[in-house]
Amino acid sequence: MTTGVRIILASRPVGEPKESDLRVEPMPVPVxxxxxMLLRTLWLSLDPYMRGRMSDAPSYAAPVQIGQVMEGRTVSEVIASNLDGYAPGDIVLSPSGWQTHAxxxxxxxRKIDPSIAPISTALGVLGMPGMTAYTGLSEIGQPKAGETVVVSAASGAVGxxxxxxxKIKGARAVGIAGGPAKCRYVVDELGFDACVDHRASDLAEKLKAACPGGxxxxxxxxxxxxxxxxxxLLNSFARVPVCGQIATYNATEWPAGELRVSKLTRDILTKRLTFRGFIVSDFAARQADFLRDVSTWLREGRIRYREDIVDGLEKAPRALIGLLxxxxxxxxxxxxxxxxx
Structure with missing residues (x-):
């Protein structure tokens, strides 16, 4: 094959991205x-953080430039190698972006061992989303047996x-998810103690009922x-790992009705709350611990996961819009x- 395909950022979105903000175009396969080494993409991960990369607003990472290949993590196969330690046929995790070859x-x-789990899991439960969940909860949340842990987007890759x-740590787990099917999955298949539909008109009341102890x-x-x-509902000394804000990623102005800063900071003071934003790379030193623990829990059947698969690179723009x-x-x-x- 001498021709591949790539997807570039064609324009910066205003509000929700449009498919026209991303352009599919042919590319020569490089030598x-x-x-x-030459990599051929097998799997591409789509993640909420990509919306931020499409914007040029200040952030913790540089934006994708107009005309540049969209950023993304991939599982790829080595097709040709002039690099010591890598041979054709090796499966690797790589930041190759939205393209068939790189x-x-x-x-x-890093190399992926296909004998541990399906290679796609290196982008999910054994990849960045999994490590985000593992480190954010263990380093910042620090749940103790008997405590109540609430997580939003509970049916997603991180939540x-x-x-x-x-649950493994002995805490009570309450999820918040979108729709009855996702809530059933969170409770019946993932083993959460309860799950509340965020689309419900009485969300606050249902969440309070699901968390009688705060x-x-x-x-x-x-x-x-x-x-x-x-x-x-936050108890005194509650911990809040701030991982994402997907409800506002497409916003062009701050939504009305948000908590006022003065009330927020007052309650942070009086309840002695801990809020900490984090990026998964903050805890890079924990990667070996993460891979050891979560792969063990997978083998033991204590962790389950679900993949939502779209076939074809050209469908990635529409799929990202759906994700958001x-x-x-x-x-x-x-x-x-x-x-x-």
Whole structure:
């Protein structure tokens, strides 16, 4: 094959991204130079943080530039290698982005052992989302036996693992998810103690009923109305790992009705609350612990996961828009190619 496909950022979205903000175009398949290897993308991860990369607003990471390949993590196969330690047929985790082929010098790349779990899990439960859940909960949330842990986006790649780890640690897990089907999945398959539909008109009342002893840890993935429903329930000395704010990622102005800063800070003071925003790379030193613990829990059947798979790289733009709307069910992946094809 001499021609591949890539998807570039064509324009910066205003509000919700449009498919036209991303452009699918052909690309020549590059040839690796000495010290390089050629990767063919098998799986592409789609994640909420990508919306921030499409904007040029100040953030913790540089934005994707107009005309540049969209950023993203992939599971890829080594097709040709002039790089010591890598051979054709190796399966690797790589930040290759939204393209069928990429050149790599091995930076930020690691081999995947297909015997441990399906290779797609390196982008989900055994990848960045899984490590986000593991480190954010253990380092900031620090749940104790008998405490109540609430997590928003509970059926998603991060939230689903947060609740399951909370249960392993002896805590009570309450999820917040979008719709009855997701709530049933969170309770019946993932083993949460309860799950509340964030679309319910009486969200605050139902959440209060699900947390009669208040909330000791709130793992924040959403913001907006969900945060407003959780905040009054926080117990003294509660911990709040702030992982995401997906409810506001497409906003062009701050939504009306948000908690006023003065009330927020007053309650943080009087209840001695701990709020900490974090990026998964803050806890890079915990990667070996994460891989050891979560792979063990997977083998033991104590952790379950779900993948939402879209076939074809050209479908990635529409799938990302759906992700930001909450349409995915589980970890959203694009299946680009099959190994050895």
């Amino acid at each position: 690796p130079a000495p010290g390089e 050149i790599s010098q091995g930076k930020l790349t 689903s693992l947060v609740g399951q780890i909370a 909330v000791d840890v709130y793992f924040e993935n959403v913001g907006g109305a969900v945060f407003e429903a959780v905040f009054p 709307r909450g349409e995915n069910f589980g970890k959203l992946l694009v299946r680009v190619a099959a190994p050895g094809a």
